[in-house]
Amino acid sequence: MAKRSHIRFLCKQWATVPPVVHADLRGKTAIVLGANTGIGFEAAQHFARMDVGRLILACRSREKGETAIERLNQATGYSKAELWLVDLGDFASVGAFVDQALRDLERVDLLILNAAAAARMDGLFTATNDGWETSYELFSQSGQQSSSPLLALLMLPRVLETAKRHNTIPRIVVVSSDFHFWTELEDKVLNSPNAFEILGSKEYCTSQIMKARYADSKLLNVFFARALSNRVREQPVIVNVVHPGFCYSELRRDITSLGMRLYEMMFAWTAEQGSRQLIWAAVGTPKGDNDTSNKLKGAYVGMADIDEPSDFVLGDEGKKREDKLWVDLISTLEKVDPRVKDVVAQCLTAP
Template sequence: MQISFWSFVCNQWTTPKPVLTTDLAGKTVVVLGANTGIGFEATKHLARMNPGRLILACRNQTKGEAALGKLKAETGYTKAELWIVDLADFASVKHFAQRFEQDGGRLDILVENAGVAAWDYVPTKDGWETSLQVNDLSTPLMALLLLPIMVKTAKDHATIPRLVVVSSEVHYWVTIDKSLIEGPNLFKVLGSKEYCHSTPKVLEDRYLLTKLLNVFFVRALNARLPPATPLVVNTVNPGYCYSELRRTFSGIRLMLDNLMQWCLAFTTEQGSRQLVWAAVAHQDDPDKLRGQYITASKVEEVSDFVLSPLGAKAQDRLWDEMVEILGKVDPKVHDIVDKYLSDSPSA
């Protein structure tokens, strides 16, 4: 499937469905990037469903505390907690996962919403281009490190947890060159300074690429989860929304984006409804959402490139290299992959 710009416009002019609700009593929900934008709006919706625990995973202490206060004032929910994590720092992700493991609690819903959009090459302290590390290495690292807790939650409480990764419809508009897919060290090449500066288009399309890689990650993880595993993994498109992702825009780009927002953008609350739908829809038959790409409160086909033989090759290459990279960050990754996932993807 491919979508044209006109299809995108028509989708943006479609009124979003009302937010889906369910009873989350006794359950634990974690939302990454919960202090602002669609993350905070999704957190408010989830708080109104009365979860036993609601953890706002935020990068900034001050902004996180402000979000806690605002959440309580606007929803009346009093059991929210602030946990600090910086996805641009592998050590911070490991610390968060270790804290959760030591806390001993259950984990029913993990919404991985934190992400960045970058139009300049800026390396992290770990040596990776920032958006690639945040969106496509630390996001999977968090998911894999918390996967055993979610599986244990399922067995201990006879439930089926959800892992929701926020991607985007922009994945339809980017591919990866065949020469890169067939060459060595695909992940490292995509994150290298040399490649990022090879043509202006590389960084212009960087956000699109990171969202494509989110789709690949969810599909690769789902394909390696044994069918009997009581865990639903999916990825969701919130649509084009008012967002702080584009707060670094300036000049002509800022003016054009402001015009587009005025003409087309959903509100952040409307976009957040998609995250909630991915996290709680189909309670009677959650298998309908396994490995799926969700948009406009329904399952939709991913891009033609993702479904192509070359896309399938890229997906497997990226998975293998990601596991190797993250296994060096934390050896637990290899143990988790060996214990909980299949050696090869299912058909």
């Protein structure tokens, strides 16, 4: 498997970050997960400046979310932002969030799956309330087998309704990273009865495995976005996956390594610069191509353009891995929420 070199990664970090793109979002609805801080908060500010009709800041903490609402209002003058609580470490919370959205939101035009879990540097296993290893349940900066994919799938009927009722093309943006180039899943995982049951189990999550967990989760983000896109291909919806760059982040607030701090000082973008990539994935247009809908479906986005993901997800072998992971994901999520089965049957097609 070809991996992107570290030198190329650093060269991208030194490159000039393209300016943020703008779009007319009046009357539209955007949901941003993990919107109280970092690139999620900065993306929410950009949407606010585009006068989005409804802006939902999906956060775990009420206190931090309310602070984010105040900061956003002060920075942009936008007074319509709404705080909705969701804990992606709790399937019940995800279900309640979706229930609220289906009840209260007439349309969903932009769904930004940005909620994040910090990568553990000590190689230790930590479990959520539901028993899954943390980075895999949190999935949008985490894993493909649970909460963010669950939320995306359960929201899909409303997204499709939006497309048809308003003659528009909604977008679902999955946040990943170039870190996905630096890992691959073991045959032991891919050949197992259910890959996600192994990936989320304490028995599999040795200290060595856990050290690669962050990169693994980013790889799974890419697989999920491509798999979902392939199954809504005939629908007027864009699903893509974005690399926001290496940015300063509160996720690393507990990392005290001097080396990491120096690395950030030399190479990290600001959270605002990283958020520009999310905005481009949400409203941008590929250069020199008017066929935005098809070109952006399943695309890997970075530096305000379409990039190519790791060889591990491409080609015939990559497609086999994608299909295997999709089947295992759906099998897992159907046990979590029975609505998943109906969504797959009614909204998706074979790739």
